[in-house]
Amino acid sequence: MSDSILLNGKQIQLTIERLSREVIESINFQNTVIIGVQPRGVLLAEKIHAKILELTQKEIPFGRLDTTFHRDDFRRGKSLNAKQTEIDFQMEGKNVLLIDDVLYTGRTIRAALDALLSFGRPQKIELLVLIDRRFNRELPIQPDFVGRVVDTIEAVDVEVQWAAEVSENKVLFVKQNKI
Amino acid sequence: MSQLSSKHVIGIEHLTLDDIQLILNTATQFKEIINRPIKKVPTLRDITIANLFFENSTRTRISFELAQKRLSADVINFSSSSSSVKKGETLLDTVNNILSMKVDMIVMRHPSPGAAHYLSDRIDAHIVNAGDGTHEHPTQALLDAYSMQEKLGSLKGKKIAIIGDIMHSRVALSNIFCLKKLGAEVTLCGPPTLIPKHIQSLGVNISHHVEETLQWCDVANILRIQLERQNTKYFPSLREYALYYGVNRQRLDKLSKEIVIMHPGPINRGVEITSDVADSEHSIILDQVENGVAIRMAVMYLLVNKTD
Secondary structure, three states, X not given: OOOEEEEOHHHHHHHHHHHHHHHHHHOOOOOEEEEEXXXXXXXXXXXXXXXXXXXXXXXXXXXXXXXXXXXXXXXXXXXXXXXXXXXOOOOOOOXXXXXXXXXXXXXXXXXXXXXXXXXXXXXXXXXXXXXXEHHHOXXXXXXXXXXXXXXXXXXXXXXXXXXXXXOOOEEEEEEOOOO | OOOOOOOOEOOHHHOOHHHHHHHHHHXXXXXXXXXXXXXXXXXXXXXXXXXXXXXXXXXXXXXXXXXXXXXOOEEEEEEHHHOHHHHOOXXXXXXXXXXXXXXXXXXXXXXXXXXXXXXXXXXXXXXXXXXXXXXXXXXHHHHHHHHHHHHHXXXXXXXXEEEOOOXXXXXXXXXXXXXXXXXXXXXXXXXXXXXXXXXXXXXXXXXXXXXXXXXXXXXXXEOOXXXXXXXXXXXXXXXXXXXXXXXXXXXXXOOOOOOEEEOOOOXXXXXXXXXXXXXXXXXXHHHHHHHHHHHHHHHHHHHHXXXX
C-alpha cells in the first residue's frame, strides 16, 4: 500500500468546523481553556480556537503544553527535544479542552494529563482529536470529541500534515518503513 | 542534532557548538518548569546520581542537588570531610565503591585539575565535572552564557570582559571556551601576575586597565581573588587590588553606556566588586543562580538520555 489520502484540505476544514460547533454546544465559556499538545496538536488547537472565536466572538484562554519530560517511553529511542510549554493562566478549577492531532496508543495523552496537573487541579479535562486510531490503544483513554475514527494496523502510520509545513492540509495513511 | 556528542561533560573545550546550543535550548524548557506551581518532572525517576564534593561549595552543590530533585532522580551526597577519603582511600576506589551500589551518574568537584577526565577513562557512569581545580567548571560557563543570552540575545560579536584572578579560575577558562565557540569577543583583565602566559593563544585580548575594559565591553564577568589557591604573593594587598581592579560605582558612572554585571560567586564585597555594583540594577548575579538550576537539569537530562 502506498501513501493515500484520508482527508483532504476541504474535508479537514469541514471537520474542524464541525468539531468547533460541537465544542461550542457543550462547553461553558466561563471557565474553559484550550490546551494544544506540542508539537502537532498545537496547530489543530490554534485552528479550533480561531474558529470558535469567529463563530461566537468569544476568546478562550489558550495554552501550549509539551509532554516530553513526562513521557514513560524515555530511553527507548524517543526524541529528546522538548518544545515550548506556555500556559499563562491558573489551571485551578478550569475546564480544560485538551487537543491533539492523532490519538493512537494513548501514551502522549497520559503524559499530557500528568504534565497538566503540575499547573494545578483542573475541574475537568476533555479530549479533542482529529483522528482516533481506535484499535491501537495501550491505555484506557478515550476522546470526547472526534474528527474521524480510523481502523488501521500498526504497520501503517496516520500523519496529519498542516499547510504551515507542507503545501496543503491533509491527513495521510503512511506505510512505515519495515525492517 | 538532538543529542550530545559525549556521554560526559568534563569541560567546554570538548563540547561542540551543537552540544552547547542543545544544552542552552533545553535549559529554556527547564526554566519554564522550575517556575511552575509544581516544579518537578518525573523524567529521571529511575536514575541515581552521586554528588561527590572533594572541595567546598555552596551554590554549585545546592544547584546540582535541586536540579536532580526537580528531575525526580535519587540523590546521594558525599563530601570528603566526612568520608573514608580521610582514612586514605584513593579516588578510584571511592568512586568504584559508590558505583557498585548501582549509581548512574557522578557529579564531581575535585581540587585536582583533570580529576573528572581521569575518572571518565576508568568508569562506566556518566560524569559531570562540577569544577576540577583550576581547569574547568563547564556548567558555570553554560549558565553564564545562558544568562548573557537572556539579556542580550545571540552572543555573536558581543564583547565580554572577564575581570580578576584569571590564573586560578576554572570559571574563566570554561567561559573563554564557551564564549569563543558562541562567537563572542573576549577580553581578560587583571594584574599581569594573575593572567597566565600564552593565554592569548585561545584567541582572547588582554588588558591591565579596568576602566578601558569596562568601556569596551557589553558584559563584565567579575571573578573573585582565589586566595586559597595562591601560595605566593601575586599583588601587594587586597586593598591595592581593589583600588586598581575593583569594579565600583564611580567606575560605572564614568562609562558612556550601560553594561551587564555578572559574578559567579562567592563575592568578596569591597574587593573585586563593591556592594553598590553587586546589588545594582545592572547586576544579573541572582539570575545566574536561578539559571544554574535549569542548565544543570538540561545537562543531566541530555546525558542520561543519550543513546549510543
